[in-house]
Amino acid sequence: MKQDKEMPFNGDFEDSDADEDDVSHDSESEEEQIQVKKKKKKVVNSSKKLIMNVSDTQYPVVKFVGKMIYKFKLSYVPYLENNNWDFCWTDNAVLPETLSKMQPHQRINHFPGMYSLARKNHLGRNLNKMQKQYPDEYDFYPRTWMLPSEYGDFKAQFQKGKAKTFIVKPEASCQGKGIFLTRSIDQINPQEHYVAQRYIHKPLLIDGLKFDLRMYVMICGCDPLRIYLYKEGLARFATSQYSSPHSTNLDDVCMHLTNYAINKDNPNFVFNEDEKKMDVGHKRSMTSVFELLRIQKQNVDQLLSDIKDLIIKTFCAVQPILQQNYTQVENYANNMCFEILGFDILIDSSLKPYLLEVNHTPSFTTDTPLDSYIKKNLIRDAITLMNINVKTKNEIISQTKDQMQKRVLTGKKAKLSFEEKRVLKLQAQKERDEYECKNKGDFELIYPCDKSYEEFLQHSQKLYEDWTGANIRRNLKRDTISEQPKPQSCSQKPILTQKSQLYKHVQSKVNTNLYPTKNTKADQEVTQEEPEQTFQHAHEPIQSQPQLEPDNFVTYEDYHQSESLKDLYNFAEKRIPEIQLIDLIQFRRAESKQDNSSFQIIQMSQQNSLSNLSPLMQIKSIQDSKNEKKFSIRKKNKQPKQIDQEQLYFQPQPHYQPPIQQHSISYQQQVQMQNGSFIKPKVFSIKLQHPPKGYKLQSLPILMQQNYTKQRYEQGV
DSSP: OOOOSSSSOOOOOOOOHHHHHHHHHSSOHHHHHHHHHHHHOOOOOSSSSEEEEEEEEEOHHHHHHIIIISHHHHHHHHOOOOOOSSSEEEESOOOOOHHTTSTOOOOSSSOTTTHHHHHHHHHHHHHHHHHHHHHHSSSSSSSEEETTHHHHHHGGGGGGSSOOOOEEEEETTTTTTEEEEOOOGSSOOOTOOOOEEEESSBBBBEEEEEEEEEEEEEEEEETTTTEESSSEEEEESSSOOOOOOOTTTTTHHHHHHHHHHHTSTTTTOOOOTTTTOOSSEEEHHHHHHHHHHTTTTTOOHHHHHHHHHHHHHHHHHHHHHHHHHHOOOTTTTSSSSEEEEEEEEEEESSSOOOEEEEESOOOOOOOOOOOOOOHHHHHHHHHHHHHHHHHHHHHHHHHHHHHHHHHHHHOOOOOOHHHHHHHHHHHHHHHHHHHHHHTTTTTEESSOOSSOOOOHHHHHHHHHHHHHTTTHHHHHHHHHHHHHHOOOTTTTTTOOOOOOHHHHHHHHHHHHOOOOOOOHHHHHHHHHOOOHHHHHHHGSSSSSSOOOOOOGGGOOOHHHHHHHHHHHHHHHHHHHGGOBHHHBOBBOOOOOSSSSHHHHHHHHHHHHHHHHSSSSHHHHHHEEEEEEOOOOOOOOOOOOOOGGGGOOOOOOOOOOHHHHHHHHHHHHHOOOOTTTTTOOOOOOBBBBBOOOTOOOOOOOBOOSOSOOOOOOOOOOO
C-alpha cells in the first residue's frame, strides 16, 4: 500500500468555517436565524465546490478527508432539516423516507434496512434461515440462538453430556458491552434479549494471543449487489495469554474477547506508535498478519478466498431487504447509497474463518498512527470510488433538466417500457464499471464475480416473500384471475336453445346410466335366485348410494349400433323390480283437506296409462304425487275459495309421447280453477331405491314448461 505523504493526519481536525458560522449565528436574532434557515432550504448549491454535510458525525478523520483532500465545503446544519448538500456522512442509520427525498445527484453513506446485518439478532435469524436450506454452505458462523424466543432449544444444549461454553451478547450493543461467557443456563435471565453463540475454543493464536480481524467491506449497490473488499484492515489482539475456557477463567474478558474498547484499558496493552511498523503491538495491520502466516507456510490465499465467499453469502441472505428499502426506482446507476461495514472475522486453528458480527458504523477513531493511516485512506478511496465530484453532479442535473423540459412540452411524463429501462441500466452499469476499474484505489471488487450465487439470492427472495406475505398476495391475485369465468365459444360447448335438444341431451345421459353393457355374475344371481325379494323391496326407500364402475357403461348412441331397442326393453323389464324412480315429476295440484279421494282416482288413472307404455317409458313416466300442496290466489277480502274437486281429472294417454310433450299436453288439459290460477310445474330430481351394480344416476334438473304464463281472473271484473 502506498502511503499518502502529502496530506498526513495526526488524529485532530478543526474546521475554521464552522467557528465563523457559530459566531454569526450568535450575533443574529432568533427571527433572522429562522429566515436564514428557510432560505437555506430553498437554496440549491450552484457553486463550484460540493457541500459535504457532517452534522451527524463525530469523527475528525471524516471531516479532514472532505475538507483537506477533496476541498468540500462542510455543512453543519442537520441534513434532515436542510437539503442543500451534495454528499452526507452520518454515523446513524438512514430511513427510506430520507432516501426518497434526495435529489438524483446526492449521495449518502448508509443503506436503509442495513439493520438486517448490523443487529446481532437479525443477522443470526437471517443466517439461520439460510442454513436450514444450505447447511454445508452456511457453516461459516457459530451456531446461534436468539433469546428468549429460542430459549427452550438453547436450554436443551446444557443437558447433553459434556459441558459446553457459550458466549452471550446483548442483541443491540457494541464495543464488547454486556458480553459474558457461561456454562450454566442459570446465569441467563429467560426474559432478557440476548444472542447466544457456541464459543470457538480452538482459535488460531499468534504469540499465544487470541485475535480477530476487522475487515472493511463496502457495498455500493443493492440491485444488483456490488461489493468491494478493502485490502487493508486491522488485527485486534487480546492482552492475556489464551487457555481453553473452564470454570476458573470464564470471567477473564481480556483473554477471551478481542475488542479494542475492552483491552485498551489493560496495563498489558501495547499501542502502535509508528505507522511504518504495522506488526507491533496489540493492534496490527491485517496485511502484516497475513505476511506472518505466509512465513509460517499457511495457505493464506485459500483463507482469503473463504473470507470473500463468506462475505458474499452474508449479503445474499439480506439482499431482498436492502432492495425493498432502496426506494429510488429511477436511479439506473444504482449509486445513490454506499456503506462501509466492519466484518469481524475469527480464524480457528484449522484456518477456517468464522463470522462473529457485522458493524454498520465501524469506529473511525484515530488514537494511534496506524488507525489514522488506514482509516484516512479508506474514506478517501471510498469517496473516489463513488465518483463524487462537480462534473458528475452537473451531468446529472443537466439530464434532469432535459427530462423536465420534455415533460413541459409534451404535457405528460414519459413512461419507459421494461426493455427501455433494462437498456438504461446496462448502459449506466457499463459506464460505472469503466470508471471504477480505473479509480478503485485499494478496494477489490469481489462481487459480481465468476462464481454464481444466484441460487442463494433466489432462496433469500423466497424467504423474504414468505416473511412479508408477498407470495400469498400474489397467489391470491393469480387465483382470482383464474377463477374469473372465461367467454364460452360455440365450438367448445354447444348452446341448447330448443327443448327438443335439451331433452335429447338429458335422455342420452339417462339411458347411458340405466343400461350397463356387462351383466355380471352378481347381477344374474339377483335376477334369477331372488326375484321375489327384490320385488318386495322395490318400493322401500333408498338406503345407500351406488358406486360407479365406468367400465360397465357405454353411451346411448352406441346401443343403436350393437343392440336393438326391443332387446333393450326386454332387458329393462327384467330389471324394473330393482329400480324405483322417486320424485321424477312433481306437480303441484290442489288438494282438499276434507276429501282425498281425488288423488286415488288420479293414481289409478296413472297406473292405467303406464300399462300402455313401453318399459323404458314406464321408467321415465312414474310419478309421485306425495306432499302436493294446494295453490290458490286470495282475493281482496283475503279469503281463499274452495276448489271444486269435480273439475279435477287426469286424462290418460293412449299412445307413446315424449315426456316433455306428455306434460305439456296434460298441462293444457287441466281445468282452470275457480280463482283463475293454473298449476305450476316443478324441477325434479331422479333417485333409485335398488339400483343395479355399477349404476349411478346423477340428478339432472329438467325444467318443464319453464316459460309459462299465469293467468288470474277475479269474479265480477
